[in-house]
Amino acid sequence: PELPVFNPARPCYLTDVRDAEVAGSGELGLETGQGLFKVTWNGAGEAMTEANIEHNGGDLRTWPALTSWNVGSVYEVQVTGINAHPLHFHVNPYQIVDMPEVSYGDGFFKIGDFHDTLLLSDLTGSDPIKIRMVTDRFAGK
Secondary structure, eight states, X not given: OOOOOOOOOOOGGGOOOTTSOOSXXXXXXXXXXXXXXXXXXXXXXXXXXXXXXXXXXXXXXXXXXXXXXXXXXXXXXXXXXXXXXXXXXXXXXXXXXXXXXXXXTTTTEETTOEESEEOOTTSOTTOOEEEXXXXXXXXXX
């Protein structure tokens, strides 16, 4: 059955940002395979192998940030690879603003939805989705 449209009052951190002015944008790649996990931002980034993390005596606290964002700004991110690894930004929820199809998961995942974690196994590794988020109180590392 078709569910009725419902427009709840949203907290400030879930403001609809589909038409908002964007402060910055970039491409995030999530790559998995052969026991490796690699996150790239605009093509830059290393596989998070034990050897790479511990290079020169480092640990996860010293792993370099891929980018910097300002608190209170809207950012748009084109993401690939969420068919094999969940997309998750710690602390900041995000809104889906574009996908290859209008919805996935029998209509469960739709453009305009907010998520904390998202895995779309119906996509291929190269299928992009676009998300937007407001960095509310935490801009990252």
